[in-house]
Structure formats: structure tokens, C-alpha cells
Amino acid sequence: MHKVNHKEPKKNLEEEAYVKAALSIDGPKIEVFGFDEAFYKLTNQEVDFDLISPLAHFLNSGWRNGRDPSASFSVSLYLERNGDVRESGINPLVHYNLWGHLEKRPIYPSQIQIEAGSAFKSPDLSRDPEFLAGEKAEEEEDVIEFEVAPAIRGALKSHFDKRFYRETYPDVAMKVRDLLGHYICYGWKEGRNPSRRFSTDYYIRTNPDISKAEINPLLHYVLYGRFENRRPLPTLQEQFSLALDPHDVRETLALPVANIGRQAALRDSEITVGIHIHCYYRDLIKPLLTWAARVPARRRVFISVPNKQMAFEVKGYAKDFGLEVERIAVTPNRGRDIAPMIVEFRSELQSCDLALHIHTKKSVEKLSEGAIWFKELERNLAFNRAYCKNILNVFEQDEKCGAIVPVPLENVRPFMVWGNNRTLAASVLDIFGLNKSILEMDRIEFPAGSMFWFRPQALKAIFDAGITFNDFPKEPIADDGTLAHVIERCFTYVTENAGYSTIRVKPLPYHYCWPSFVPRRLSIIIPVYNAEKWLSNCLSSVIMQNAAHVPTEIIVVDNNSTDNSMAILQRFARLYQNVKVLEQQVQGAGAARNMGLEVATGEFVMFLDADDVLTVDAVSQLFAAADVLGGVDCVMSSLVMFDEYQASQAIPYGNSGQYWMLDRGLDHLSTKRWETVFSDFGPCAKIYRKDFLVRNNIKFPEQGNFEDNSFVYDVYLTADRIGILSHLSYLYRKYRIDSGSTQSTSLNISSLRDQFNVMSGIVDKYGLNAPNKPIYRVALQAIANKIASEIKRYESNKFLGNVMDEYAGFIFLLEKSGVKI
Incomplete structure (x- = not known):
């Protein structure tokens, strides 16, 4: 391979001439392989392309800032793999067009596999039996029928299921052997899916920027979308009318807001609940005191405020609500509501059986949305006294319940990600004893809004971490990316790492709480x-x-x-x-x-x-x-x-x-x-x-x-x-x-005998082979179809012949009746 000499002026002159030709300066314009104008506009929307063309921007400064010219060329990878190019200061795409393509230098990994240690990895298909079966059937060498850049093929190969594509689209499989090439060139434009794990139509429909740019949706997802938390498939809740996500192993409960029947006998709990209220906005103090007054237990109230004047006001308000405040603390304006809870009141809260953390949450920039969210948090955490009693009831019945959090608003769910908190979280997780694998999750679970009920023992790792107010930055701070935001996202995982569970709750309205009579x-x-x-998912x-x-x-x-x-x-x-x-x-x-x-x-x-x-x-x-x-x-x-x-x-x-x-x-x-x-x-x-x-x-x-x-x-x-x-x-x-x-039937020969017994029993019981009864003939044919499908399922079983011999009379009866098997 010819090494670039960064001191060799000839190379720099060739680069300058190439750039001029590419921009139609002093000569005929040439095409730059590896530059995609639509892709560049999409991924660099902050650039004013009315003032400069996308190509000129990339050639002049974009590449120096690490901007990629297309989905098939990685500036950072090319420079990383080619130290001579990096030292020379030559534009990597220009180098590739002039010399790199002749030397077969890589422009993207053959398969998009992020380097070891990265938080992002390709999906693990190694345990998917259907995928493995398809891979085994596709061991023959790939056929190339469509002109597609090798880098793009490599990027998509591990995300494309040839068996799925062949079986789903037989019209294509009859004419084409290069199925991946077909999808890249034509299939996605026709709305075809590359595998059961990716919906072309859904990805385009839910990402208007992709539709407008006319970029291959799977390629965008592999290179960018999955790291931006874009969904490759609709959730079942998006497809169907569901109250909860059937894939979610965490419990979601709709708790009664009225005490009827067995509930009516429940008395106020004897357990001690520490209630931490962080007050910052005056207009929300009284609503929070209302929440606290609804807790039917031995209450220990702790309040944090930013100044002495507010401390005086809050103490007077609390008396109006019949609340005895154990301690009011003026705390530094650091760490929002999180720092006062885990720093100022750590010892008091840890001495309680349970705790409730609430604060005067307000979205200053979007007041109307903030008010809706605040009201929803009230509904889900402290709807009324009966509802709070049922929350306590869950804790008392399940000693492994470590936290009860509100069901998040739908418009909040998309923001339940690591986002800008990932880098800081990588260092904090060790302190809390958490595995960094949770950083790989596209969606994460936490009490969004940082208001929730919890068992203090479940958060011991946070309380005992020795965090101080000085560890939090002074206000004003960003809406994301600080220690408080990281800790908020760790609550659920710390709870579960300590051996406890987290349960989401929302109220079950009065009219669903039917009296027993x-x-x-x-x-x-x-x-x-x-x-x-x-089970909980089913019952809920x-x-x-x-x-x-x-x-x-x-x-x-x-x-x-x-x-x-x-x-x-x-x-x-x-x-x-x-x-x-x-x-x-x-x-x-x-x-x-x-x-x-x-x-x-x-x-x-x-x-x-x-x-x-x-x-x-x-x-x-x-x-x-x-x-x-x-x-x-x-x-x-x-x-x-x-x-x-x-x-x-x-x-x-x-x-x-x-x-x-x-x-x-x-x-x-x-x-x-x-x-x-x-x-x-x-x-x-x-x-x-x-x-x-x-x-x-x-x-x-x-x-x-x-x-x-x-x-x-x-x-x-x-x-x-x-x-x-x-x-x-x-x-x-x-x-x-x-x-x-489960109690579902296993695939063994005794199960096949059971199927024959049941079907023959139905035929005998109703005399389904009786003539001149149209409905019986329909039933008989359905049974014959069922038997045929079962025989096909067991065709590789060596004992199938024995069963067929045992039930030869039944099969003969079906065939004699004129139905087909």
C-alpha cells in the first residue's frame, strides 16, 4: 500500500485540483464518489445551505469537524484506520477518491459492529432459532446481482434476513437471488421489510425527515437511528388498543380509589412514612401539602426550601393542613430536588419504613405542559386517601416491592432515555454498584419527574454513596446531563440491583370499583x-x-x-x-x-x-x-x-x-x-x-x-x-x-395421539360423517385439515408411522366421507 507523505507537496496539489474540479472551479466538474447531498443536508440541519452548497461545506470544513459525507463513508473510521492520511491533513474522502479506492482501503466496517467497550452493539441473534435456521440454510456464497457499494452491503447484512425476505416476498424470490441487493435498490421503496425486526413503512412514517430525504430507512437506522432511540418497529400499544405493554416484565397496577368490600376493613397503616417535600415554587406548596395529608400512616414530614422566608411560610401552611413538620431545612440551590433528599435528609429517611418524595415541579418554559404533568403525578401518586392506602397495602403485602412510581405520560416516554446523561452515568454507575450494560438500553425505566414512593433500604446504595451538595453544579443548569439527572435515571436500577422490584401505578376510577352486591x-x-x-400483566x-x-x-x-x-x-x-x-x-x-x-x-x-x-x-x-x-x-x-x-x-x-x-x-x-x-x-x-x-x-x-x-x-x-x-x-x-x-402442549408423539383421540372423539360423538348435514361436512373438513397440519408438524418424528397405523381406521373414515387430508 502506498503511504501518504504529508510533506510531499505533489499530493496536496492533487488534492487542491480535485477539490476545484469537484466544485467546478477553473475546469469541468467531476462527481465525488461517496458524497450524498440529501444525507448531508439531513444530518447537518444546523448549517445554512442557502449560503454554501453541501459539497462545498464538506470539502472546506465539514470533514474537519468529523461530519460524514454519506451513510456509506465514515470520516472518523477512515482517519483512524489510515494513520498516514490522518498525519497528512488530506480530506479523507478526497484521498479515497484519488488513491484509497485503488488500494482497497475500508470506508466502513464490513458489518456495523461498534468497537469493544462501546455502549452500542448490534442485536444479539445468536439465540434466535429461526434466525439461526435461516443462516444455516444460507451458507452458500452470496450472489451479487445489483450494483451496491460493498460498505452498504456490509452495514446491512447482519440486519437482513434472507429467509424472511424469500418467504414473505415470493414474487421477488422467483426472479432474484441477490435479495439483499434487491432490498437496498428497490425493496424499501416498495414498502418491503428486510426482516421481522424492522418495519420499513413504520420507520418512514414516524420519521418525516427520513421520508423527505429519501434515504434507505434501514441504512439510516443502522448507522444513526438506533443511537438516536428511533424505533424500528411499532410497539404493540401503537398497533392495538392496550392498557399496558405486553412485553414489559415490570408490573403496572391500576389501584382502586374507593374502599369497597374487603378494602373497607383496612385501617390506617401503623408503618412510618417519611415524606420529603422540596419547595422551590411558592404556588405549588399547598398542593403538595394536600398530597402529604392524604397519606394514612404515621407521617414524618421533612421539607427543604431555598431560603428562610419560605421556611417560615411553609411552616404556617403545614399547620393549616394538619401536618406536623419534623424538620425544615434551608438547602443550597444545587441538585434541584434530588440533592436535598439524598444529602440533607438521608439519615431521617433511612430510619423510616417507607418514603414519599415530592417537589414543586414546574416546566418554566412550557407552563401548560408542566401543569398537566404535575396534575398527572398527583393522580398517580396521591389521588386520594383510599388510593394512598392501597399503595401502602402493596408495600405491606410484598416485602420485595422497593419502589412505586407513576405511570409516565405518553409524551414523556420518548424522553426516558440516557441521552446527554450517558457519559456522566458511565462514571456514576460504579459508585452505585450498577453494571454498565444498562447504558446499552434504548429505553430506560425511572420515575420520570423524580416523584415516587420507595422503601429506603432499596436505595441504600445511593444514600450511602457519600454524595454532597458540592458534587452538584450551581444553578442555573441545563435541562439534562447533570448529576441530578443521572441519579434520577438510576433509581429503578439501584432498587432492582438491591433485590427489590419497581411497580408502576395509576388510579382505577370509582365506576370500576363495583360493590360485591x-x-x-x-x-x-x-x-x-x-x-x-x-401473570400481573395478564390480570392488569x-x-x-x-x-x-x-x-x-x-x-x-x-x-x-x-x-x-x-x-x-x-x-x-x-x-x-x-x-x-x-x-x-x-x-x-x-x-x-x-x-x-x-x-x-x-x-x-x-x-x-x-x-x-x-x-x-x-x-x-x-x-x-x-x-x-x-x-x-x-x-x-x-x-x-x-x-x-x-x-x-x-x-x-x-x-x-x-x-x-x-x-x-x-x-x-x-x-x-x-x-x-x-x-x-x-x-x-x-x-x-x-x-x-x-x-x-x-x-x-x-x-x-x-x-x-x-x-x-x-x-x-x-x-x-x-x-x-x-x-x-x-x-x-x-x-x-x-x-x-406454560400449560401449552409439547411437541411429542403422545401429544399427537392426544390430538387424534380428541378429533376422533368429536367425530364419533356427533356422527359428523352423517350425510345431508352441510354444517357437519364443514366441521369434518376442518378436522381433516387439523389432522393434516399435525401430521406435517410431526413428519420428521420416527414414531409418526406407528401413530398413523394406530389411527388408520379414523383416517379411512375421514377419507371415506369425502374430505381431503
Whole structure:
């Protein structure tokens, strides 16, 4: 490789001539390879390009400031890898165009992998079985059919799933072998996705700057977007009507604001709560004193103020609210509300059982937004006395609950990132004993607004860190990037590192706190077996339904769980008087559901698995359909299956909001719709009239797997009227990695035998091979399709032939009836 001699004048003259030619000075203009004008404008929006062209700006000064000319050329990397160029002072892009490309010097890593020690790393696909299967199938050498810069191919290769692209877009796969090249040149413009982990349309739609610049969205995300916390996929909450994020393992509770039934017997807590109030803005002092007065416990009130005059005023206000202030401290104007709490009152707060930290928060630059946020914090932290009592109740019931924080406002969530705090945080984390891996997170959890309840022991690492007021900068300070902002972002992680949990809360309105004497219209039955990871998520999706007109009871049947499931259930039962917890010693979801049916008092019943969730309007929409259609024995709706990265379409009825009725007396007029019904073998996303089930003795089989298939076919073949609702009500979790322990059926040969037993039992019970019954023929074909799909799943199992021989008579019966397998 020819080394650049920075003392050699010839090279500098060549550089000068190249720049002049590129800018059309004293000669014909030449094209500069590696410069993208649209990209440069997008990434340097602070430059006034009316005064200077993008290319001229880059060639004259931009490169010296580390600005990249395009997504495919890194100035910093080129200089870092080529010391001779760095020493010569030559523009790296000019050097590459003149000599570097001939010497095959790299302009970007073959795959975008940030250097060791960086906080940013590519996603770990090493444990994704589908990705690994695709990689194994693609071991042949890549085919190049499209002219794409090698650096761009290298940047996107690890983010492109050839197997996914081939299976999703067969029209492309039939004509093209260079699938990555197709996506880079054409696919993204056609709205195609490079993998299940990236949505081209969503990224363009939610980032107008990308759309305007017409930049390949995946390339932008890989090089810049992921470091700017831009989302590659919509969240499930953005796609569907959900009260919470189904992927979030942290609990979110909607706590009652009224004490009814079991709640009414609760007395004021005997525990001691230290309440720290930081007062800076006078107009918000009285509201905070109101919050403090709502705490039904032994209160120890500590107040920090910026001057003696305010101390005198606050002491008088506190008496008006019946508050006895233990100590008022005039503190330095450093560290906002954080420093007074962890420095001035560290010893007092650590001597309390629990603590509440609140302050006169105000967004001076955006007063209206600040007022909304302040009011929302009040709702979520101290709605009323009953609500505060329930917060204390959570702490008392769960000794491992270390902090209770408010559910953040939607417009605050995008700012829950490290942002400008990352650099300072890297040094602070060691002091708190935190692993620096948390700096890699795109989104982080913390009590945004820095108001929250906590167990002082959970924050011991912060209180004991020896931090002083002098460690915080003097005011005025920036809105981000200071020690106070870093500590605020560490609260949750310090809590969890100490072995405690953090729970988000918001109020459950009065009209959802039904008294026990109100008849229940719906009973939701949930079988549980070792479901601690997602159980709270599941239960909260029911508690947070927007169906105040449908009084609901939740019947949870534990099936001999050996994890923390029962403790979670007992906490919900104490908080919500409409939650009933039962224990079923007989193993299996069928027995658990039957026990729930026996005690259900609702007009309708519904089944929900412990790791799934309901949409927020599931109950209201299903009951609206039942009321409109009238006299139905069952109402069926749609569900989606979701994994770690994406969700399916709403199946099997779509999500249009339409209603249909299937009447057994007119079944010959609705063959197509009956086909859809019989293709649905699961009991979820439906409501069933309780007296219909009792009258027809419809229960779940309690032996073997696929008991739900038998139950739903009993309903389909017995019901006189079935309502169909084209609306999504249910999200079915189907994680690919770390799915945990569930009661779902495993892929073994005994399960296949169970499937054959259930299907043959249905055929025998109803005589589905009877002639001249259109609905029976539809059901029989659906069963044949189910058997065929199961056989395909087991085709690599060496015992499949044995099972086929065992059930040869059943298969012959199906084929003799004229259905296809």
C-alpha cells in the first residue's frame, strides 16, 4: 500500500485540483464518489445551505469537524484506520477518491459492529432459532446481482434476513437471488421489510425527515437511528388498543380509589412514612401539602426550601393542613430536588419504613405542559386517601416491592432515555454498584419527574454513596446531563440491583370499583401454572378494561404452581374485591377451567391464559355484539399472536368492527362463515353464555392435551346462535426465546395421539360423517385439515408411522366421507 507523505507537496496539489474540479472551479466538474447531498443536508440541519452548497461545506470544513459525507463513508473510521492520511491533513474522502479506492482501503466496517467497550452493539441473534435456521440454510456464497457499494452491503447484512425476505416476498424470490441487493435498490421503496425486526413503512412514517430525504430507512437506522432511540418497529400499544405493554416484565397496577368490600376493613397503616417535600415554587406548596395529608400512616414530614422566608411560610401552611413538620431545612440551590433528599435528609429517611418524595415541579418554559404533568403525578401518586392506602397495602403485602412510581405520560416516554446523561452515568454507575450494560438500553425505566414512593433500604446504595451538595453544579443548569439527572435515571436500577422490584401505578376510577352486591355480567376464568413472569400483566389487562357497564369477576385457578404465582394472586385478591383465587390439585388447564366454571356467577364466561392479555376494549366490544345480535350462546372475535418482535394479523375474523350472526336453522346459507368458525380450535377471544354451557353440560376434558379443541367443538355443534365480531380482543403470546413454563402442549408423539383421540372423539360423538348435514361436512373438513397440519408438524418424528397405523381406521373414515387430508 502506498503511504501518504504529508510533506510531499505533489499530493496536496492533487488534492487542491480535485477539490476545484469537484466544485467546478477553473475546469469541468467531476462527481465525488461517496458524497450524498440529501444525507448531508439531513444530518447537518444546523448549517445554512442557502449560503454554501453541501459539497462545498464538506470539502472546506465539514470533514474537519468529523461530519460524514454519506451513510456509506465514515470520516472518523477512515482517519483512524489510515494513520498516514490522518498525519497528512488530506480530506479523507478526497484521498479515497484519488488513491484509497485503488488500494482497497475500508470506508466502513464490513458489518456495523461498534468497537469493544462501546455502549452500542448490534442485536444479539445468536439465540434466535429461526434466525439461526435461516443462516444455516444460507451458507452458500452470496450472489451479487445489483450494483451496491460493498460498505452498504456490509452495514446491512447482519440486519437482513434472507429467509424472511424469500418467504414473505415470493414474487421477488422467483426472479432474484441477490435479495439483499434487491432490498437496498428497490425493496424499501416498495414498502418491503428486510426482516421481522424492522418495519420499513413504520420507520418512514414516524420519521418525516427520513421520508423527505429519501434515504434507505434501514441504512439510516443502522448507522444513526438506533443511537438516536428511533424505533424500528411499532410497539404493540401503537398497533392495538392496550392498557399496558405486553412485553414489559415490570408490573403496572391500576389501584382502586374507593374502599369497597374487603378494602373497607383496612385501617390506617401503623408503618412510618417519611415524606420529603422540596419547595422551590411558592404556588405549588399547598398542593403538595394536600398530597402529604392524604397519606394514612404515621407521617414524618421533612421539607427543604431555598431560603428562610419560605421556611417560615411553609411552616404556617403545614399547620393549616394538619401536618406536623419534623424538620425544615434551608438547602443550597444545587441538585434541584434530588440533592436535598439524598444529602440533607438521608439519615431521617433511612430510619423510616417507607418514603414519599415530592417537589414543586414546574416546566418554566412550557407552563401548560408542566401543569398537566404535575396534575398527572398527583393522580398517580396521591389521588386520594383510599388510593394512598392501597399503595401502602402493596408495600405491606410484598416485602420485595422497593419502589412505586407513576405511570409516565405518553409524551414523556420518548424522553426516558440516557441521552446527554450517558457519559456522566458511565462514571456514576460504579459508585452505585450498577453494571454498565444498562447504558446499552434504548429505553430506560425511572420515575420520570423524580416523584415516587420507595422503601429506603432499596436505595441504600445511593444514600450511602457519600454524595454532597458540592458534587452538584450551581444553578442555573441545563435541562439534562447533570448529576441530578443521572441519579434520577438510576433509581429503578439501584432498587432492582438491591433485590427489590419497581411497580408502576395509576388510579382505577370509582365506576370500576363495583360493590360485591352488584350482579356480575361476566366471569373471566384464568388457569395458572408457574406464570409469575407475565401473570400481573395478564390480570392488569382485565382490571383496566373500559367496560364499567359490565361488572366483572376474575376467577383465577392455580394449578399447583411452584413459583411466585400464588403470592401475586393473593396480592391481587387483597387489592381487588372482584378477584377470586382458587386452587386445583388436579394438573391441567381443563380441570382448572372446569373449577372456575363451577363457581362462576356471571351471565357470560370468558377464558384467558395467564401469559396472554386482553385489549382494553375487549369486554365492551364483545358485550356490545351480544346485545346487538341478541339471544346468542357465544360471541367469537379475533386474536393476534405475538412474539418478541412482531404480531400477526387479526385472525380469523379481521378487525373491521362488523357483526354477523350464525343461526343453526339457516346453516346452509352461511357455509363460508361456518368454515371460519370450525377452523378456530381455541376457547379464547370468546364469551359464552353460562346457562347454555350448564344446560348442555359442556365442560373441558380433564385428561390429555387439546381439551380446548373438544370444548369449542361442543359449543359450535350445540349452540343455536353464534355471534361473530370482527374486532381484535385478545393477544396470544408465542415467544420464540425464553418462553418459560406454560400449560401449552409439547411437541411429542403422545401429544399427537392426544390430538387424534380428541378429533376422533368429536367425530364419533356427533356422527359428523352423517350425510345431508352441510354444517357437519364443514366441521369434518376442518378436522381433516387439523389432522393434516399435525401430521406435517410431526413428519420428521420416527414414531409418526406407528401413530398413523394406530389411527388408520379414523383416517379411512375421514377419507371415506369425502374430505381431503
